[in-house]
Amino acid sequence: MKAIKYLVMGALLTGFSATANAQEAELNAALDGIKSKAPNVAELAKAAYKKNKKDAAALIKIGQAFYAQKDTANARLFANYANEAGKPKYQFAPAYLLLGDIESAYGTDGGKAAGYYNQAITFDPKNPEGYKKWAMVYRKISPSQAAKKLQEMKAQCPNEDVDAITAHIYMLAGDEKQAYENYAKANIGKLDKLGLNEFVRASYFTGHFQDALRAAEAGIKLEPRNPTFNRLAMFSNYELKNYEAAKAYIHKYFFETDSAKVSEYDHFYTALIYQALEDKANMYTHYDKALELVNDQSMIKRWAILKSVSDSYLKDKEFDNAIKYYDQYLACKPDVNSDDMEGVAKIYSKYADEDEARKAEFIKKAIEAYRAMAEKFPVQSTYAAYQCATMNNKLDKNGEKGLAKPDYQKVVELLESKADRTKGEDIMLKYSLHYLMSNAFLYGKNKALAKEYANKILAIDPEYPAAKQIRDLK
Template sequence: SAAVSVLQGDIAVAKKDAGKACQLYEQAIYFDPNYKEAYLKFADVYKGASPQLAIEKLEQLKNLDPSCVAADKKLAEVYYLNNKFDKAAEAYAHFINTPEATEDDLTKYSFALFLNHDFEKSLQIALMGLQKNPRDAAFNRLAMYNYTDLKRYDEAMKAADAFFKESDKADFSYLDYMYFGHLLNAVKKYDQAVEAYMKAITLDPAKTDLWRVVSSSYELNNEFTKAIEAYKKYSESLSADKRTPDVQFQIGKLYYEKGTQSDTLTVSLDERKAALVSADSIFTEIAKAAPDSYLGNFWRARTNSALDPETTQGLAKPYYEEVAAFLIDKNDPRYNSALIECYSYLGYYYLVANKLPESKEYWNKILAIDPANATAKRALDGIK
């Protein structure tokens, strides 16, 4: 009979003979196609090794009895186990409001929705879980993640508080601290964001990409020396082929920001100058490494302009001239703002040098691109 075959199948499972067990469960179904337990046990054996066979068997059971909650539960489990989170979410939805749904089902359903980027629905399920168990770490975690992704930062901060301070048996992971860091960044608590990111890095030192985010937090907090250190750690963690001009470029920009920041109290004039010299040497390398891009010389121009704030030495002049020539050849309106910056510098340089015809030429070039440009109009009025 079907019951005997299922019992023999269970014995085969206990002896770790999966093939024999499934043959016996199939035999039970042959004896009695309505024997649901045989379908569920077959799926249970194959859920990890051959998920497709498990799913097919459960679909057969669903065809037999579309309202079978046990089939939906097992389908959800198989899909979830095999990272098919969209299908898992569909299966959970069928039974999540029935008495058979456990807290574990709610957690997995919410997490499957979260991984599918359905943050609103995932949050709704997590909050449902929190009504049943307010101190559950998984539900508080999912509330924090979802509120953060939904940019509902005030609620996310409350959820983070509940998660980190008021959850039972919470085991904090790399991802928890990374999310918390992102949240603290979003609410402009940059010092605390760095602390959270550092905890994440401690838990998983291989995730070196996070040094880039740490650098960004320091940068947003105008702590450029620390931002540079963190970005260098990120750069050093990359293999040689990944250390592209883009990576160097960011370090150069951080040195430039350090050299041009408005806070003159904490950063001395000598330090600012040294930072600009470092920026210039990096942008020089970039100009050589990527000759088909104007950005290396463009940032050399900006850096040298900062090294010569009165524009009396014309340190930036050769670089702005080179960039202007390069961009004119491109003949692309996307570069108009960069061209205007070049012409503005050159117009001002000649004005300071009292070479008025040359100065007028550059202000007029700006008006040819942007007839309403107020700076160019003012300069030309002054020259008259």
């Protein structure tokens, strides 16, 4: 009896094994045919379906293979077959993931794709893929809702780094601030190359240079020759005033990275590093290269580079070069403002302080610059007149010639009757009146007029010593 029993069992197992092998063979034949684009792929897929119509896992493999070959019709067909195979006991979450992928990649209705992903989440809430794919689709509609969905994933899938995924969603949506805030909470040790690349960029462009450096250094450990990581490590060190460390990255970035496309911005930053280290030769070399490469599409503008070059020459008291580059700066800057125009006057004023022989010449040019500023920006007329008076005082320190008198009188005319003077305007008016008071008393020999000016000063500043002294004269 036992012998008959075992004989029957053996026959059954042999039949089962033969059936399973046939199912697997036809499934593999279909998968290979789809991948190789065999001419009889339809027949192979049909045969595999017949043998595996109750096997949802096998059917979804066929659907995924068709999707990989961009055959969306057959991919959708086999996704639906897989779903049918799972009924009535359960819905097959991977089928909904595949249907969502098809709609996301080739459909026009993002909401439909999100719907499929949501069904995948419903039927398999412990699978993080549904949440991630839903968030990737929905980020185009609402990044904040996508982030909220990922928080739901956190409750179901505690091992997933939700912060990093959320940051990636915000980065794709162009919200670098939110991307940074989420990457800053993520485990940097678990970030891959893409995550570190986004983290370093989000940190740098939102001004979080310490985190940018941290992400860049982690990226360099993964890919020592990566240009983005080396570049932003160099820039971040500069922003953190780690100038020697920034310098160490210059050679690495320019000569030891793969496929680095060196830009005018790179040369500009390199010039700033050398400037901080007072390496003037290298500084000007890189400024020149930046000016060679810059164009209308550049991240940094030509005028910004020219201004930086002019400032460098001014710092070194090379005034002719400072003026040369400042003139070029003004010529190409599209929105010249009053501060820009005053910059010319400041250069000539400093030039005058350094060159006694040509002092009068440069003071005159500074005054011309202030007058031009007032003409173009009438709202600056008072300030310009005050500065012109200040310039003339450099040529007439004791006030004997009265060179500053006309401009100080203009300041008084413009401000004396103004009801809503600012603190700065009160200061300009007070010192203008002081000059006129002193001039009237010392050189005009007009005590009454000097007292008149003194009383006007005291109306602004009751404790002004010089005015009190003149007022009290007998």
